Amino acid sequence: MKKMVIFFMMFVSFVMLSACESRSDSDTIELNVFMSFPRFQEEFEAYFELFEQKMLEEEGIKVKVNLEMASSDTAQQLLQARLSSNDAPDLYTLHAIADIPSYYDAGYLADLSDATFTELVFESVLESVTYDGKILALPLESLAWGYLYNKDMFEQYDLTPPLTLSEMENVVSVLQANDETPFLLAFQESWIPQLMMALALGAMINSEAPDFIDNMNVGTGSYADISEVFDIIDLIMANGTDRAFETGGASGSADFANGEAAMWVQGPWMSGSILEVNPDMNIGLAPLPVTNNEETTMINLSTSTSLGVSPTSENKELAIKLLNFILDPEHSSSLFSSLKFAPLATVHDYESFSWTDEAMTYVEAGKAYLERPLPPGVTDETAVALQEYYLGDKTRQQVIDAIDTAWRNAIE
């Protein structure tokens, strides 16, 4: 009896262990791709099937792309657990500005400088995935952003996007006089109020305070040096919609689409959910004025989601072929336009969105800058501190102290 029990136990554990291993054909090469866009699952699956076909037809290799889509909330934790336990996917998405430096320093990104896709990507976008002189990822989402505004409402009151802070004050008073709320406040998710600081700070360090980041990094700077950024933040907070902390990204999009406010400090990545609520909405995009110096009013150029290759990948060559295929002259345009991503390579010839074109008019006039990375933790601290600032829990000085401290801790 006892023996039988032991035998049974061993059998159970054997079955459990062997179930963990999956079988595969030996002549098929498997490529594991980890991405953080569940909303684009179908598009990418279809696209990778094209890749499998192409490889079979042109090179006679049987490829199986295993696509793993993690929700954006948990993707980073999953990915980091994989990487640090030597179970890295062959290709994975990461944030170009925020993640590339730390991932590269930890040794998790392969050098892609020689891949053919690098010749196709626009120079300014390529720069954002370059670190330590090497190209480390294929950019997927490139952004030109400022704040969004309701074009119809601006036309109705004969307004044009302001280029200075006092012009913005004027726009605000015209809107107020007509019983319209100037700004939409959706502060429930802390990354949204943080966008105000991202834009204002970016504008300052690329015009009036070029040494700011360097000073901060050696410990001599302070956000007090660029306290002008709070002027526009104060103006927005004082002229915004009610119930800011009960409005998140989704409900904010709905409110904006329904004309609850004329402007929203928010990027074009929300255009999809805005148009879902109101397909006829005319979304405008303009640079946020920070001071009365017109030179500081600029569009932020940034790259977010990018696709990198693990240096431990057994099929690195094939992984790079997949990256090149994402910018395939024949198929890439339809993929990027169906994802509503902005064109970022010479092979992209699809019609872009009106707000992208509008942003590009500023970019072409030289009124744009490339986003620079901040030390880890600074953006998160800014996000929370600005929520507390709106709440009245923190004064301007306390916000400055909190972010300064976060920066100091990060560079220690």
Add this chain to the structure above:
Amino acid sequence: MKHKNRSLLLYCFPALLLYATFVLYPAVGGFWYSLTNWNGLNPTYDYVGFANYRELLNDQVFHRSLRFTFRYVAYMVVLQNILALTLAIIIENLRRFKGLFRTIFFFPNMISMIVGGFIWLFIFTRAFPFFANSLGIAILGESWIGNPQYAFYSILILSLWGSVGYLMVIYIAALQNIPKPLLENARIDGANEWQINWHVVRPLIAHSITIGMFIALFSSFKVFDQVYALTGGGPGRATQVVSLNIFTEAFAMRSRYGYASAKAVILFLIIMVITCVQLLIMKRKEVEL
């Protein structure tokens, strides 16, 4: 006897194996990481001794989240048990529809608290203002998520809604186990309802009160999903409970796994000490039939 123990142990073995792999091993690992400066990403890290623990002494944000959690636990332990016991007594005294009401009150317990959180988020942010406008009830028009004072009660309401049903079932079972003759004897001896409840029922369900307090204590110390879904710890950090503080330390901010693990160890010690003390005190008050 020895033989019997061994075969019993064998039956526990699969569960024990899983428990050891997925709970014990990571827990011990977590303690080890709390002595390092690992950032959750790099393949290497350094041993830093008790530096993380020393840093905790001056971490105002962590202290604030601890104070908030203690306040939450205090409210939860009292309210959860009182409400659960009250519901149990009411339902037990019903003549009809006992099963129906038991199901209704237990139902929220079967919903994931993240889902429950989103349901209540809708109620607080959309339904409440609507009723405030249409019915003129001013209190409903307050900012139930955005105002830190009210946000605390919002979290409390959601947590009670989700957890009272579970304790209620435990109390119902305890009430049903009381031998009816005892109650009748007391009644014949001239005790009124209140005296019966206090002198007969209370000691007999004392073991369930111990369990109820125990469950309420440790589950509210670990509260996470309710707060995460409802306020995300905000506005600002006004409703950040300890587990959320640990979570953001590890997975946002500067990804300091080592430091976050140190916080988790402290939380574990607090829960262990408090629940042990609670069990010791409550056990003394129980009676056996």
